Amino acid sequence: MFESAEIDHAIDKDTYDAEVPALREALLEAQFELQQQRRFPVIILINGIEGAGKGETIKLLNEWMDPRLIEVRTFDQQTDEELARPPAWRYWRMLPAKGRMGIFFGNWYSQMLQGRVHGEFKDPRLDQAINAAERLEKMLCDEGALIFKFWFHLSKKQMKARLKSLADDPLHSWRISPLDWQQSQTYDRFVKYGERVLRRTSRVYAPWHVIAGADAHYRSLAVGRILLAGLQGALTRPTIHPEKVSAAPVFPSVDQVNLLDSLDLTLQLDKDDYEEQLITEQARFSGLMRDKRMRRHALVAVFEGNDAAGKGGAIRRVAAALDPRQYNIVPIAAPTEEERAQPYLWRFWRHLPARGKFTVFDRSWYGRVLVERIEGFCSPADWLRAYSEINDFEEQLTDAGVIVVKFWLSIDKQTQLERFEAREKIPFKRFKITDDDWRNRDKWDDYRAAVGDMVDRTSTEIAPWTLVEANDKRWARVKVLRTINRALEEAFEKSDRHESKKHKEKD
Amino acid sequence: MFESAEIDHAIDKDTYDAEVPALREALLEAQFELQQQRRFPVIILINGIEGAGKGETIKLLNEWMDPRLIEVRTFDQQTDEELARPPAWRYWRMLPAKGRMGIFFGNWYSQMLQGRVHGEFKDPRLDQAINAAERLEKMLCDEGALIFKFWFHLSKKQMKARLKSLADDPLHSWRISPLDWQQSQTYDRFVKYGERVLRRTSRVYAPWHVIAGADAHYRSLAVGRILLAGLQGALTRPTIHPEKVSAAPVFPSVDQVNLLDSLDLTLQLDKDDYEEQLITEQARFSGLMRDKRMRRHALVAVFEGNDAAGKGGAIRRVAAALDPRQYNIVPIAAPTEEERAQPYLWRFWRHLPARGKFTVFDRSWYGRVLVERIEGFCSPADWLRAYSEINDFEEQLTDAGVIVVKFWLSIDKQTQLERFEAREKIPFKRFKITDDDWRNRDKWDDYRAAVGDMVDRTSTEIAPWTLVEANDKRWARVKVLRTINRALEEAFEKSDRHESKKHKEKD
Structure with missing residues (x-):
């Protein structure tokens, strides 16, 4: 050579x-x-x-x-x-x-x-x-x-x-x-x-x-x-002008049955159970975040879901368990000029938590295979390669000790309609509903297909997706917190096994 | 209380x-x-x-x-x-x-x-x-x-x-x-x-x-x-809409005599002297940057000047003395979206060199009291307070051991015209001449007044302005390098005195 x-x-x-x-x-x-x-x-x-x-x-x-x-x-x-x-x-x-x-x-x-x-x-x-x-x-x-x-x-x-x-x-x-x-x-x-x-x-x-x-x-x-x-x-x-590329290739499922169909959206918690379980999971979460094993890890939680599925409310219940100095919430909207001058994942890399810290992404890198795919903001080639790029990104995170949890909050179409209408009536919630939300609603089936593809291709052992039945907000919030807690416990146990193995090898 | x-x-x-x-x-x-x-x-x-x-x-x-x-x-x-x-x-x-x-x-x-x-x-x-x-x-x-x-x-x-x-x-x-x-x-x-x-x-x-x-x-x-x-x-x-504020207050000098008038723009170096002195100063600069006392300092060089005054050429002669790993050149153009969402000085703070490093600002924070003042991009109140904000900023730099050198490269109007015309004829220099340059030229006297005010208000003992006679590029380049070298030597000597004083106090 x-x-x-x-x-x-x-x-x-x-x-x-x-x-x-x-x-x-x-x-x-x-x-x-x-x-x-x-x-x-x-x-x-x-x-x-x-x-x-x-x-x-x-x-x-x-x-x-x-x-x-x-x-x-x-x-x-x-x-x-x-x-x-x-x-x-x-x-x-x-x-x-x-x-x-x-x-x-x-x-x-x-x-x-x-x-x-x-x-x-x-x-x-x-x-x-x-x-x-x-x-x-x-x-x-x-x-x-x-x-x-x-x-x-x-x-x-x-x-x-x-x-x-x-x-x-x-x-x-x-x-x-x-x-x-x-x-x-x-x-x-x-x-x-x-x-x-x-x-x-x-x-x-x-x-x-x-x-x-x-x-x-x-x-x-x-x-x-x-x-x-x-x-x-x-x-x-x-x-290559993305807008000139022909329509996105679709992967129609043979029987139109989608992973989202398997969700039981009737799952719910009554008020008393909710309050008890929420407080229990919040206390557990607070304790886990103070565990000294957390110093070897960081935590990243990704929130995606239908519009009005209750992402904001779920995030607030997660945050409420902690001292605000322990976490950081990154809302993902349209990229800034500096972000557009960089590779797609750059704007997520820049917000990664340091060891011991916790970052919530309110929407995330999955925008590439959801809104960008559906709206044609990037070419099919771009979003098709995004699946493996994202898997690679998340593997780098977990290799470095970052615990990655990912939520898709799922509601049915009727529930979304009711929430949209309710939001329009409450003064301080009007901000939360825009024309975009109504337009997205017309693309319900496209999103449904895109979510199916996304979960199929990016739910991995190291960073699995959790589909959250969110018609009942209480059920969703408790499930989110419980999932985070389990992920932390599993990661800590793995660390322990690793440490004790190292210890034995030394003896 | x-x-x-x-x-x-x-x-x-x-x-x-x-x-x-x-x-x-x-x-x-x-x-x-x-x-x-x-x-x-x-x-x-x-x-x-x-x-x-x-x-x-x-x-x-x-x-x-x-x-x-x-x-x-x-x-x-x-x-x-x-x-x-x-x-x-x-x-x-x-x-x-x-x-x-x-x-x-x-x-x-x-x-x-x-x-x-x-x-x-x-x-x-x-x-x-x-x-x-x-x-x-x-x-x-x-x-x-x-x-x-x-x-x-x-x-x-x-x-x-x-x-x-x-x-x-x-x-x-x-x-x-x-x-x-x-x-x-x-x-x-x-x-x-x-x-x-x-x-x-x-x-x-x-x-x-x-x-x-x-x-x-x-x-x-x-x-x-x-x-x-x-x-x-x-x-x-x-x-407050800056564009609605009445025209910028001017500080007309009583006799129209300006600091820039005191420059002898006929100063020049012949080719042999230039080559010898340039090499000498570059070697001196290279040596000073490798001096171990540099580890306690950082260097910031600001280049401002008339269009076509030769800033780029001077910067290249400075850079040529060093290994490219030792310096960083920051060209300042219109602020990005993220920069516009922050206080004015933010976009300079983000590029400050770490200890031991050297950053060249090709145009700088002085844009506020030059182009922004003249074009009305900010309100008079904004550029008027900028003088003391800048002095404060530079004091913070020098307090932290940063050596600040600032150059205004000055040419006369005729020289500028000749250089503009020459640039339009050379293919790879066409990029360097734009309609903006011609428009700025029409505001020659405004710039002249603004430079006078700027130097009066921001040439301080800790971070003095150096006005550079730049009709002759050779003269300008050698003067720039020599000024930087003197600033480094002075700072090192001051450090030495400080150290020896500390040493004596200990004895």
Whole structure:
């Protein structure tokens, strides 16, 4: 894989000087076009052998292009805010907006390679990291991002010569490399695992470019040309207008029977039972949230449901059990301008709770496969891929200790009508009913089908959906609280088993 | 000051039960109106004696109102990301957007009181903190924010009884108070300094409300009524439309002589001198940025200037001295939707560099007193108060070790014309010239006057303006780099003197 990069590639100064001005001008032109279009972001990943000119090349690119449109990000030591959240959070928060370029040093590849080379973990975990990187990049590309992955290479001999000359140079001698590159073994391991990573993560939509790093002229021109070709290609590629895509493919069920039919909407609680059970579950919830095992977890509760199904009321009963300092409620409405300039899931990543905290999403990332699907706000390709993107997102949450509970509050059509009419009569509830609500009601069957598909595809063992019979508000509120409590208890028991297993292994 | 709150205030259950439903409904109504108008944010500061019902009251408010529109924030231990920036950064990043309510526990008052009561500092620093709080709140109110400051009070006897009952209650016994409230002396000191703080920070635009905390019915109704009255008042107050305000007051100088006249725009460097001096200054800059004293500082460089004065070129020469991982360039254009929902300075606070880092602002907070003043994008009152707000902002930066350098790149009208015409002819520079640029040119004299006022009012010892003669780009670029280098050296020398003084004091 690296053989070609170990051949002597060199470009003489005259050739270089002759080519650079036109290349620079074309790059600048492409960069401004990128900014004008604001159609996609550019993400450049920088990896490779120590001393192969990574920093120098990026410095040069910043000189050639307009550095005001480029964000260079280095991911060193995680901050405590990053450590309290899923690992990918630090990358999501640094993604460049549409129209801008982000250059990532110390990215996900650096981190998986360092871990493996240092022996912090073995191949199975490296492979997991590789798969995670692939899913992330696939999603970014599907969202329109243009990704360049550069591997700067040197042969072992070239590297040793280079490190020696750097050490002799006072401008560079202060640099400390993260891996001990002086050791011959480090190089071998880095190249070995580098090969494995590159082989498995070079995809049509985000290929690796291996750059021979020994000759500055060669590597600069190589990187510049690759960037230019990629940028020009992407800038002239036509946009896909979601509205021009033909109607969403439907998955009609053979017998029209839907999961929602299996709900017994007559379930109810009388007032006394409700009050007793509600207080019991609230006390239980309050206790669980103060449990010291909660410090290793975070809690995310997603509320979706028919309009007027009682999401707000249920959320208030959940919140009422806690001190307001313990939770955060995020109402999801139309995305803001900054959110629209980012991949779809960005606006949910930014609100993820830190360890020990609880976030309620009042509507959520499932909007993609509900309202956006039905209203045609995104293309069928977009919402179809959303199922697996969402599963992947939730897996990242649970892997990081976040407990994810998801509710669909379900009412029948007649109950909705009665609630709409009642709301219109009560002054302080008028705000809660809009023309949109009436329009959505006309699409009742579309929503019904979309909910069925959503639950089929995203109710997973790690983050199952709970369908809540919500014709009776009391029943719904108690069921919601009880479900959260069970999820917390299960997660704590799992932690306990895990701890006691670790303990036994030590003995 | 607290006498009235130590009288027995109590409201019986019947009166309370009779009043609450209407109060709740009115609060909900006000809250939705707030959301609809999206005209201002509401900030609620919670302070006072331990055990006086702060948490309980806010919990109740969250039950009465729609918790989805309320953000409760607690400021405990600073995170490492917060510690690397000026102290107020943690509050700015948590400000509620227009239309929403933010409740701040552990806010600036809590922090100054804890510091003083614990003896971490003496009265002069308490007074500084008081002044800083006042400036912050004045600015927030001028930006439209509605601020409520609640002090929950208890007499010493009431507090002791309350702490005892909390300690006996298993739901509360786990709570550890930040100050050791069991000690009688702590209470006395807290009340003493609390009085000083309240006395000096109760202003018409943000008054303190002292709430007797012993009786739950009383304190809940009191807080609810105050909130309601304040909200209703603010919601019905007419908006001031900036466009309806009469033309900006001008400060005509008596003799029309302006600071800009004192610049010798014929200053220039020939090519050889330029190349030698540029390389020298770049090397010096690179060395200074790697100096270990830089770890205690951050660097902010502001670039303003006439259109086509060469800001971009100067920024590129500054950037070229460094590794791109060391700096961050923030181009300032029209604010985004999220930025418009916040006080003016919010969009600069969010980009402040952490310690050791360098941020270039390509245009800056001075837009308020330049383009916004001239184009009438804000009212005269807004840009007139901006001078002192900006001085305050920059003082906070320098107090936190940030080195602030500010450049106005100045060219004459003829030079600008030549550069505009040249840009229109070069393909990859066409992007840089827009109709706006030609329109701005028509307002040359307005800008000239605004720059004069700006420099007069905001060139301070801690963050002076450097006017740069920029008809000759070479001269300008070298002067910019040299100025930055001098600022860094001066700051380092000051640090050294400070350190050696501390050292001597220890000996």
